[in-house]
Amino acid sequence: MYNKQLLLKLEFLSLFRLVREHYTLKELSSILNIDIPTLSKYTTGTLLPSIKRIKKIIPILLDLVDPVKEIKATLISGSFTFPEMNNILNTKPYLLMWIVSQTLKKLELDKFDKIMTIEGGGLAYATFLAIITNKKVVYGIRDVFIEGGISETYNTPDAEYYSPKMKKYITIPKNSIKRGDRVIIVDDISWSGGTIYTLYRLAESLGAKITHIYLIAIFRDTLEKLKQKINVDITPMIIIPR
Numbered sequence: 001m002y003n004k005q006l007l008l009k010l011e012f013l014s015l016f017r018l019v020r021e022h023y024t025l026k027e028l029s030s031i032l033n034i035d036i037p038t039l040s041k042y043t044t045g046t047l048l049p050s051i052k053r054i055k056k057i058i059p060i061l062l063d064l065v066d067p068v069k070e071i072k073a074t075l076i077s078g079s080f081t082f083p084e085m086n087n088i089l090n091t092k093p094y095l096l097m098w099i100v101s102q103t104l105k106k107l108e109l110d111k112f113d114k115i116m117t118i119e120g121g122g123l124a125y126a127t128f129l130a131i132i133t134n135k136k137v138v139y140g141i142r143d144v145f146i147e148g149g150i151s152e153t154y155n156t157p158d159a160e161y162y163s164p165k166m167k168k169y170i171t172i173p174k175n176s177i178k179r180g181d182r183v184i185i186v187d188d189i190s191w192s193g194g195t196i197y198t199l200y201r202l203a204e205s206l207g208a209k210i211t212h213i214y215l216i217a218i219f220r221d222t223l224e225k226l227k228q229k230i231n232v233d234i235t236p237m238i239i240i241p242r
Helices: 004-019 025-033 036-044 052-065 067-076 094-107 122-134 194-205 220-229
Strands: 115-116 136-142 149-152 170-174 180-192 210-218 234-242
Touching: 004 036, 004 052, 004 067, 004 094, 004 122, 025 036, 067 094, 067 136, 067 210, 067 234, 094 122, 094 210, 094 234, 115 122, 115 194, 122 136, 122 180, 136 194, 149 194, 170 194, 180 194, 180 220, 194 210, 194 220, 210 220, 220 234
Parallel strands: 115 136, 115 180, 180 210, 210 234
Antiparallel strands: 136 170, 149 170
8 A cells, every 4th residue: 555665764763853852862872883973864864774774773762762652742732732733743743754654554454545634733644644645635624615615514422612613514625525435534633523523424425435533632532422423443543531
């Protein structure tokens, strides 16, 4: 489905940049037995190790840092004091590369034609996945009717809204989802489950088969409520307690 060597390189580069937040080049040189000038080039991406060496280095790096904990910590604190993709993108964007690399490992088991998402942080996530898998992205726009679009009322499972503005519609381009399409839905953070549920209903009403839902983060109670409404596997990287 995709170039596995590219996946390994993405995984390495994102992980190495994360480790550099905590260790000096001198410390890493001692740990990895690699000279400092070479490690400096690894940091910038001007040079990457061979695939054989990457496979040896990644487990060592994973002993030094926990990417999931780093993603959670970055996601929920930063410029915004609540879970928000901007906290990652404007401080440690390489964490998104790690998220994508881990999602791609799971996507290998899925057969799909299109990636469906919503404007915002989910679009950054979906676009990265689409470029590597060579699939098309269909993304919804909130609160607008557009000529040439198909709109769905914003629905939600029984969950509390956290947004100060309740969304009324999600609109996608006409003919972007067709009967028989195999679709995965991805998003960054699911607060109430409303966006995911609406995208699911919209794709289903157009005759698509939704094969999987991938999320960076979701609240535990929201996940349980979505599972009661949606008969599709939901895979989050992080589950946030309320």
